[in-house]
Amino acid sequence: MTRRRSVQLALMLAPAVALIGLLFLYPLFGILKLSLFNPAFTLESFDKLRSSPVAALVMQRTFLLALTVAVLCFVLGYPIAYFLATMRPRWRAFFLYLILLPFWISVLIRTYTWMVLLGREGLVNGALHGLGITDGPVQMLFTGFAVHLAMVQILMPIMILTCFAAMVEIDPQLVKAARTLGASPWKAFATVFFPMSLGGAAAGAIICFILGLGFYVTPALLGGRRNIMLANLIDFEVHQTLNWSFASVLALVLLAATLVLLGLFRLVAPERRLHG
Amino acid sequence: MTSLSVRAVVSAAFVGAAAMAAAAQAQVTITVNGSGGGLAQTITRIYEEPFTRATGIKVRATAPVSLPKLKAMVESGNVEWDMTELGGSDVIEATRHGWLQPVDWSFVDPDGKLPAIARLPNAMVTATFSTVLAYRTDKFPAGKGPASWADFWNVQAFPGPRALQSSPVGNLEFALLADGVAPDKLYPLDVERAFRKLDQIKPHVTVWWTTGAQHVQLLIDGEVVMTSVWNGRITPLRREGKPVAISYQGGALQLSYWGIPKGAKHPKEAMTYMRTRLDPEKGKQFVSEVPYPGFIPGLIELLDPAVARDLPTHPDNVAMQYRFDPQWWAERRAPLTERWNAWLLQ
Structure with missing residues (x-):
């Protein structure tokens, strides 16, 4: 790379760096300060993180929920991505469009849609009752079930698209070669296709997990009293108890978890993809 | 500017x-x-x-x-x-x-x-304004709706899912009133007794609301049959002919x-x-x-x-309510809210 080229590159990057510095790093520094000074230096809020049973429970539930959702997205999304990748191109465009369509609709609207569907006097309960399957309304809204369902639905397109991108890069001739050499279809998939697609699938699952950790609106609207996630607890500390110092500590926990996962993501994501 | x-x-x-x-x-x-x-x-x-x-x-x-x-x-x-x-x-x-x-x-x-x-x-x-008990009139026989916080707690006589605000403020008072404490003897609140009483109703409360718009929606959608509400939000619904009513009994008169x-x-x-x-x-x-x-x-x-009869400050309505004590709460809101949150999560 010539010197002139690197100057050009630096100039082109400068606005983005300035934007991130001003709108992300500077406020982040403020959060860090808020967590450590009140107004004198204190570790009170970090102590509270260790001693607060609520924080421990919420963190545990947040990670468990994000993990469950990521695994469900993987289990349900992988086969869909597989069929898309092996489908005739004309049909593929149509199905990709069907997957992208809900993806473009705001999370808030998709969450409200679930409220309409799952309510006691909603569509699903109406159908179940009408078909004589249930005697009275089943409580689906404001339960963990509703939160899982909506989160999987919201995050699944990301899983499918990430998997799909990795799968279309796999040379189909390799699977054919395995078949010619006598492998059964299942064996060819399990020993050739699956290991090669795993990087993309794991990357998709990690993205779902990271996004799942930060969910706020969906558990707040669809969940019951137990479905409080870290983001909801931060909101609670900001708005209800006015303990901004502790809210900052919780935000840092969420950020740290995300950074660790991003590190993991770099490890599993296919090398080529990262460097173009 | x-x-x-x-x-x-x-x-x-x-x-x-x-x-x-x-x-x-x-x-x-x-x-x-x-x-x-x-x-x-x-x-x-x-x-x-x-x-x-x-x-x-x-x-x-x-x-x-x-x-x-x-x-x-x-x-x-x-x-x-x-x-x-x-x-x-x-x-x-x-x-x-x-x-x-x-x-x-x-x-x-x-x-x-x-x-x-x-x-x-x-x-x-x-x-x-008042935080009062509201209910769906079509879910109970005519004239037999819940009329007090004791009725709110009585899930046998008044079945159906309920909602309350996700905050200890007001709810501790309602629990104590349901437990038989006289409205003029509420403060200082017996916090332990209130939480014990709240334990009883907890499984029957499907939603803990956070905004005034939310409790209105819950009632209209039929998600709950009764909830605590801000009285003024219900008046327009009644004018629209929605089957909802409020009871000032045990309400919290606030400024x-x-x-x-x-x-x-x-x-x-x-x-x-x-x-x-x-x-x-x-x-x-x-x-x-x-x-x-x-x-x-x-x-x-x-x-x-x-x-005038519909106002929270009408003498008849004032007589049924308790006078909310903001001073008592201002000093204890933060710790009690923390405790409330822990209680909800259990």
Whole structure:
């Protein structure tokens, strides 16, 4: 790379760096300060993180929920991505469009849609009752079930698209070669296709997990009293108890978890993809 | 705003001082923060628009009422609001932290028409409202709906999912009332007893609401058969013919206030706007649509008895309710809210 080229590159990057510095790093520094000074230096809020049973429970539930959702997205999304990748191109465009369509609709609207569907006097309960399957309304809204369902639905397109991108890069001739050499279809998939697609699938699952950790609106609207996630607890500390110092500590926990996962993501994501 | 003022100064250099004064006055906009929703539209029509016509001061309404926002504005020195609505314990907390500036009572109410209860050093009572029990009339036999917090707790006689606010404030009182404590013997609250009583109802409460719009939606959608509500949100529903009713029995009679944040840009104009709330004619118009009366002198005499009967401050309704104690809560809200959250998660 010539010197002139690197100057050009630096100039082109400068606005983005300035934007991130001003709108992300500077406020982040403020959060860090808020967590450590009140107004004198204190570790009170970090102590509270260790001693607060609520924080421990919420963190545990947040990670468990994000993990469950990521695994469900993987289990349900992988086969869909597989069929898309092996489908005739004309049909593929149509199905990709069907997957992208809900993806473009705001999370808030998709969450409200679930409220309409799952309510006691909603569509699903109406159908179940009408078909004589249930005697009275089943409580689906404001339960963990509703939160899982909506989160999987919201995050699944990301899983499918990430998997799909990795799968279309796999040379189909390799699977054919395995078949010619006598492998059964299942064996060819399990020993050739699956290991090669795993990087993309794991990357998709990690993205779902990271996004799942930060969910706020969906558990707040669809969940019951137990479905409080870290983001909801931060909101609670900001708005209800006015303990901004502790809210900052919780935000840092969420950020740290995300950074660790991003590190993991770099490890599993296919090398080529990262460097173009 | 700043650029507009600059322009005003520049034009004044050409046109003269008189023009500048007129331009500056026409351009003042005060930001008044309230609780939003359908209520805000009524306030715009009855108070804000006539005020702008009379004084040339524009009013920009924002929402929702938020103590943390007030804290952030005052502490950062970037105060957006010229005036904000506040709850009873909010005023106490904001006063303790010095987030409000004094009201110039010699300007707002020079003749001392407001009763003492409505005149705080740095806040004015604008409304009285109640947190009461509301229920779906179509889910119970006619005239046999839940009428008290004891009924709310009685899931055998009054079956169906319930909702309560996700806050200890008010709910501890309701639990104690349901447990048989006399309304005038509530404070200081027996917190342990209240939580024990709340344990009983917890499995039957499917939703813990956080906003006024939410509890309205829960009732209309049939998600719950009864919930605690803010009385004024139910009146419009009844007018629309929705099958909902409230019971004032054991309700929490509360006050809401207007305060001017420290560092507000237009305190004088805000106080000018404050004075509009002293007009009994406007008050009559407002209360007949939204049953949130304040302590406007001469208002009760102007009201239709049917409207007066629905107000939280009607003597019959006052007799059924308890007087909410913001002082008790201001000192304990943070720790009890933490405990509440832990209790909810269990």
